[in-house]
Structure formats: C-alpha cells, structure tokens
Amino acid sequence: MNFKMxxxxxxxxxxxxxxxxxxxxxKIGVSGPFTGGSAPMGVSMRxxxxxxxxxxxxxxxxxxxxxxxxxxxxxxxxERGVQVAQELIxxxxxxxxxxxxxxxxxxxxxxxxxxAKIPVMNNVATGSIVTKQFANQPENYIFRNSANDxxxxxxxxxxxxxxxxxxxxxxxxxxxxxxxxxxxxxxxVLEKKGVKPVAVEKYNIGDVDMTAQxxxxxxxxxxVVLTYGIGPELAQIANGMQKLGWKVPIxxxxxxxxxxxxxxxxxxxxxxxxxxxxxxxxxxxxxKAFIDAYIKAYNPPGGRMPSAxxxxxxxxxxxLLAAAIQQAGSTEGPKIAAALEDLKTPVEGVxxxxxxxxxxxDHEAINFENxxxxxxxxxxxxxxx
Amino acid sequence: xxxxxxxxxxxIALGMIYAVIAFGYQLTFATSxxxxxxxxxxxxxxxxxxxxxxxxxxxxxxLSYWLMIPIVVVFxxxxxxxxxxxxxxxxxxxKSEFGWIMSTIxxxxxxxxxxxNIWGKDVLPFPSPLSSEPFTVLGANVQPMQVAVVIGALAIxxxxxxxxxxSIYGKAVVATANDRDAAGLMGxxxxxxxxxxxxxxxxxxxxxxxxxxPLTLTSATMGASLGLKAxxxxxxxxxxxxxxxxxxxxxxxxxxxxxxxYLSTGYKEVPGLVLLLLVLAVKPSGLFxxxxxxxx
Numbered sequence: 001m002n003f004k005m006x007x008x009x010x011x012x013x014x015x016x017x018x019x020x021x022x023x024x025x026x027k028i029g030v031s032g033p034f035t036g037g038s039a040p041m042g043v044s045m046r047x048x049x050x051x052x053x054x055x056x057x058x059x060x061x062x063x064x065x066x067x068x069x070x071x072x073x074x075x076x077x078x079e080r081g082v083q084v085a086q087e088l089i090x091x092x093x094x095x096x097x098x099x100x101x102x103x104x105x106x107x108x109x110x111x112x113x114x115x116a117k118i119p120v121m122n123n124v125a126t127g128s129i130v131t132k133q134f135a136n137q138p139e140n141y142i143f144r145n146s147a148n149d150x151x152x153x154x155x156x157x158x159x160x161x162x163x164x165x166x167x168x169x170x171x172x173x174x175x176x177x178x179x180x181x182x183x184x185x186x187x188x189v190l191e192k193k194g195v196k197p198v199a200v201e202k203y204n205i206g207d208v209d210m211t212a213q214x215x216x217x218x219x220x221x222x223x224v225v226l227t228y229g230i231g232p233e234l235a236q237i238a239n240g241m242q243k244l245g246w247k248v249p250i251x252x253x254x255x256x257x258x259x260x261x262x263x264x265x266x267x268x269x270x271x272x273x274x275x276x277x278x279x280x281x282x283x284x285x286x287x288k289a290f291i292d293a294y295i296k297a298y299n300p301p302g303g304r305m306p307s308a309x310x311x312x313x314x315x316x317x318x319x320l321l322a323a324a325i326q327q328a329g330s331t332e333g334p335k336i337a338a339a340l341e342d343l344k345t346p347v348e349g350v351x352x353x354x355x356x357x358x359x360x361x362d363h364e365a366i367n368f369e370n371x372x373x374x375x376x377x378x379x380x381x382x383x384x385x
Numbered sequence: 386x387x388x389x390x391x392x393x394x395x396x397i398a399l400g401m402i403y404a405v406i407a408f409g410y411q412l413t414f415a416t417s418x419x420x421x422x423x424x425x426x427x428x429x430x431x432x433x434x435x436x437x438x439x440x441x442x443x444x445x446x447x448l449s450y451w452l453m454i455p456i457v458v459v460f461x462x463x464x465x466x467x468x469x470x471x472x473x474x475x476x477x478x479x480k481s482e483f484g485w486i487m488s489t490i491x492x493x494x495x496x497x498x499x500x501x502n503i504w505g506k507d508v509l510p511f512p513s514p515l516s517s518e519p520f521t522v523l524g525a526n527v528q529p530m531q532v533a534v535v536i537g538a539l540a541i542x543x544x545x546x547x548x549x550x551x552s553i554y555g556k557a558v559v560a561t562a563n564d565r566d567a568a569g570l571m572g573x574x575x576x577x578x579x580x581x582x583x584x585x586x587x588x589x590x591x592x593x594x595x596x597x598x599p600l601t602l603t604s605a606t607m608g609a610s611l612g613l614k615a616x617x618x619x620x621x622x623x624x625x626x627x628x629x630x631x632x633x634x635x636x637x638x639x640x641x642x643x644x645x646x647y648l649s650t651g652y653k654e655v656p657g658l659v660l661l662l663l664v665l666a667v668k669p670s671g672l673f674x675x676x677x678x679x680x681x
C-alpha cells in the first residue's frame with residue numbers, strides 16, 4: 001500500500017468516524033429478568049423504560065443525541081447479571097445502566113459499574129443495602145428510585161401492627177437474598193415496636209406445598225401473615241391458607257401486586273395489602289397519559305399492567321437519568337453522577353415530581369411521602385382505604 | 386393430633402404426585418432396563434397441553450376438564466413413543482449401557498425449551514374442576530382436588546397393574562420385563578413392548594400433570610423438581626415394584642411436611658434425601674425391590 005492509498009484510507013476512516021460522532025446515540029444499558037418468576041417485573045420495567053426513551057427521542061433526544069437501549073436478560077441469576085454487567089461496560093460502552101429487579105443480582109453486578117465509574121439506576125430492586133454497598137467510598141455510583149426495604153418493612157409493620165392492631169404476626173419469606181434481607185428488616189422494625197413474631201418461616205422458590213410453614217404459623221396463633229417473596233410462591237401461600245381453612249390477612253412487600261400473584265391466588269388474594277409507589281389509576285394527567293401510552297403500546301391482557309410499579313419506576317428512572325445527562329452536558333460517568341446528586345430542575349415523573357431527589361449522602365429518590373398502600377380487589381390493585 | 390393428621394393428609398396428596406411419576410419410571414425400567422429422565426417434563430407437557438384445552442389461554446376454553454383428560458393421555462402416549470423412538474431405541478440397539486441417560490436428559494431439556502416458547506416462562510393458573518373449598522375430616526382440612534389426585538393416581542396405577550396381569554398384551558410386557566431375550570425367542574415383539582411401555586409411562590405422567598395442575602400451578606419449569614423427587618421415590622420404593630412407588634411416595638411426602646412442621650421449614654427437603662441415602666446403603670434394591678443378580 002503506497003502512501004497515497006494510506007492517506008486515502010485514513011481520510012475515509014476519519015471522515016466516517018467524525019460523521020458518526022455527530023449523531024452517535026447515547027447507549028444506556030437495561031438489565032433485568034425478562035424470563036422466569038420475576039419476568040412480570042422485568043418486562044414491565046423494560047416496557048416503561050422503552051416508553052420513556054421513545055418519548056425523549058421523539059423530542060430530539062438528550063444533548064442533541066438519541067438514546068439507544070442495550071437490553072439484556074439477566075434471568076434473575078447473579079452470575080448472569082455479572083456477565084451482563086461486564087458486557088455492557090466493556091463491549092457496549094454504555095454511559096449508564098437502568099434496571100435490576102432482583103436485589104441479589106444488583107449486589108453481585110454493580111461493583112463493576114462502581115469500578116468503571118458508570119452510574120447505575122436501580123429502578124426496582126429494594127434490598128436496603130443496594131445503594132449502601134459502596135457508601136464508604138468517596139464516590140458512589142449506585143442510585144435508586146424504588147421504595148427500599150427499610151421503607152417497605154416499616155410501612156408493612158405500621159399497617160399490620162400500628163393501624164390494624166394485630167399483635168401476633170408471622171413472617172413468611174423465601175430463601176433468596178430478597179426474602180431473607182426483607183425478613184431481617186421486618187424483624188428489626190417489629191423489635192422496635194416491641195413485638196416478636198410468633199413464627200418466622202422460610203420456603204424455596206418453586207415449592208408447591210406450604211402446609212408445614214402455614215401450620216406452624218397457624219399453631220403459633222398468628223393473626224396476620226407478613227410476606228417477603230415473589231408472585232408464584234406468594235400465591236401458594238394464599239391458596240395454602242384456604243386449603244387449611246385459615247383466614248387471616250396478608251400484608252407484605254410490594255411484590256404482592258404482581259400479576260402472577262393476583263392471577264394464581266384468585267379470590268384467595270383479595271384484601272391483601274402491600275406498599276406501592278404507583279397504582280394503575282389515572283388520577284393525574286401525567287399518569288393518565290403514561291397508562292394510556294403503556295396500554296396502547298403493549299396491550300396487556302384485560303388492560304391491566306402486569307407490574308405497574310416496575311413500569312412506572314422504570315419510566316421515571318430514564319427521565320431522571322436524562323435530566324442528569326442534560327445538566328452535566330456530558331456522558332462521562334462521574335459528571336452524570338455529580339449531576340444526579342445535585343439536580344437543579346425538578347423532574348416530573350409518574351410516581352412523583354422529583355425535586356432534588358438525591359444528595360451526595362442520600363441515593364434514594366423514594367421516601368415515605370410517595371409510597372402508599374395498595375390492596376388486591378377483584379383481580380386488580382386499587383388504593384387501600 | 387389434628388396437626389399430625391393435617392400433615393399426613395397434605396403429605397399423602399403430595400406423595401401421590403411423586404408416586405405416579407415414580408410409577409412411570411418403573412414401567413420403562415421393567416421392560417428395557419432404561420429410564421426416561423424426562424418423566425418430569427412429560428408431566429409438565431401434559432399439564433400445559435391440558436391448560437391449552439381448558440384454560441383461557443390460546444383462545445380457550447375448548448373443552449370441559451373431564452373431556453380434556455383422555456386427549457392429554459393420548460398426547461402423553463405419543464410423546465412417550467417419540468422419546469423411545471428417538472432417544473432410547475438407538476441406545477438399546479447398540480447395547481450402549483448409558484447412552485439413553487444423556488439422550489433422555491437432552492430430550493427433557495429440549496421439551497422444556499419448546500414449552501417455554503409456546504406457553505411462556507411464567508407460572509399460569511389452571512382452572513380447577515372441583516370446588517377449592519376444603520371439607521373437614523377428623524379436624525384436618527382436605528380439598529376435593531387433593532382427594533381427586535389420590536384417587537386418580539391410585540386408579541391409573543391399578544389400571545396398569547390389572548392390564549399387565551390379566552390381558553395377553555400385559556403378559557407380553559411382564560414376560561419382556563422378566564427376560565427380554567427369552568421373551569423375544571418366544572415370539573414376543575419385545576421392541577414393540579418397550580415402545581408401548583414408554584407410551585404408557587409418559588401417558589401416566591401426562592395424566593398426573595393434568596390432575597395435579599389445579600393444585601400446584603402450571604409452568605414450563607414445574608417438571609424438573611417433581612421429576613427429581615419422584616426419582617428418589619422410585620429408588621426408595623424399588624425400581625421393580627408398583628407398591629414401592631406408592632409407599633415410597635407417601636413416605637417422602639409425609640417426611641417433607643412433617644419435618645417442615647416439627648423441625649424447621651429450612652430443612653424440609655433433607656429427610657427425604659437422607660432416607661434415599663439410607664435405603665441405598667442398607668437395601669440398594671429399594672424397600673420393595675427384588676435384588677437383581679447380574680452375572681458377568
């Protein structure tokens with residue numbers, strides 16, 4: 001290859017790379033379980049994220065660039081989540097990642113983002129320690145906009161013991177990180193109230209018979225069941241209680257709003273209560289627009305969002321991130337994180353309007369004010385009264 | 386006392402599920418010395434095919450629950466024949482000792498993946514033909530569907546046993562089970578008998594799937610753990626005894642619920658497996674199994 005040829009090739013390559021630079025999209029990773037028992041949450045989250053990105057792109061994108069989503073299924077498995085994180089960081093060069101449905105996957109995966117100085121926006125995972133995993137480091141790249149377990153466990157106990165006056169709670173939690181961390185939180189809050197759970201039981205994902213756990217709780221004289229688990233097994237609990245002819249209320253973490261709990265428990269799930277950041281109820285124009293857009297785009301069966309909370313939090317997480325990128329005027333991780341910690345303009349979301357949601361020491365956007373109680377009634381989640 | 390009775394009732398209902406699947410293992414082991422490690426998947430496919438017919442997915446319901454059962458059984462039989470034809474027959478032909486292990490496991494994984502693509506990976510509710518309202522027997526709550534599972538499981542096992550003992554075709558099965566080469570020399574088409582035993586074993590599993598689905602919820606992954614536990618039951622009870630499957634199933638079912646209640650729900654699965662190890666150590670042919678003498 002002679003010099004002229006080389007110069008020509010170099011020129012063409014340079015020209016191409018420059019032309020593509022101008023319109024190169026901003027890559028944002030999406031990691032969540034799109035298959036398996038957690039899929040209703042993961043898919044709803046992804047759909048909410050897609051809606052927000054489509055809206056932003058239709059208005060011209062961020063910093064004049066379009067947002068491109070790089071979606072990966074982490075299958076709710078820790079090792080898969082780690083692979084996905086490494087791929088998104090090293091191969092796809094994302095500027096930030098939204099997602100994480102499962103606390104365990106989040107804890108296993110986000111260290112790679114922390115090392116690479118790329119922000120992670122947890123939009124569903126609720127384990128209390130998720131945002132505190134690297135709190136002792138000078139910069140923390142882990143943010144969240146979901147009601148964490150500290151908030152949820154306090155609300156669950158407040159509802160069951162404080163408001164409804166039950167005295168003998170039983171805790172049923174699954175054996176995953178999510179269930180066991182949640183159980184610890186519940187026990188801590190109960191202890192503060194001076195109440196000791198009469199039974200603390202554990203079950204595995206995929207268990208088809210809950211007789212032993214429920215009998216232990218029933219024999220211990222429990223008057224309310226507090227749960228920490230995901231849809232299918234929660235349905236086994238509700239159905240198992242009916243099998244035993246034992247009728248006490250269930251109050252538990254927000255996952256009791258999952259479609260696969262509501263459908264599989266049927267009428268046994270009625271009256272079940274759980275903390276919710278978002279209920280499919282068009283009570284503001286913004287929420288109405290979001291719900292209508294979601295139903296138009298994805299046409300869920302019966303017009304019911306499979307996991308409205310995940311969709312709404314996913315949707316809002318993109319707007320928070322976009323606002324931070326806009327304010328930072330850059331796609332560099334440290335600058336985005338700094339902008340997130342000091343958001344100058346309020347971000348209007350469907351869960352709430354985020355007014356300075358984060359600070360350097362506080363990476364939680366959701367608090368007691370924007371979390372309410374939902375109740376399962378006739379196959380839907382409605383606001384509890 | 387009431388508690389114990391409740392645990393026993395739930396344990397029996399759970400154990401009978403294991404028993405029917407374990408019975409399926411025995412059917413094929415008897416005639417060909419091979420097992421279908423996709424027995425749990427046969428159950429899962431039966432449940433999901435049944436769900437397509439009676440559930441609200443795929444535009445249904447098309448049939449009533451009771452009309453769906455024979456269709457599911459026929460489907461199970463065809464599926465079992467397919468497994469035998471593609472995974473087991475080649476291994477038997479080349480007298481491979483272990484080829485069928487991998488090939489039946491491979492088919493099981495393929496079935497699971499296909500099912501995930503047709504029915505999705507989510508857990509689906511199965512409409513119950515009977516009221517789910519429990520009734521009380523001596524203080525223990527029993528659901529009509531649990532009774533149906535026990536009766537249905539016993540009925541299908543009894544039907545297969547009667548068929549094997551009374552009919553001429555059944556005698557061919559028993560002859561093949563006792564001595565395949567001698568039966569072949571007597572003019573019995575042993576290859577057909579083996580295919581038939583696979584059809585029968587998958588048909589019972591598919592039937593069990595349609596039977597238990599209203600109790601356990603349905604999903605593409607429901608077969609794996611049930612199939613494994615049933616295998617433990619088949620080993621505990623003995624791979625050559627129908628009675629062993631029933632007793633083994635009930636023992637494992639009650640052991641699980643009782644340990645969960647009296648010891649800790651965290652250790653629910655342990656005693657069944659300890660029992661498995663004990664049986665293997667003390668009486669490797671199983672509680673009801675005949676010791677096989679193999680001369681080399």
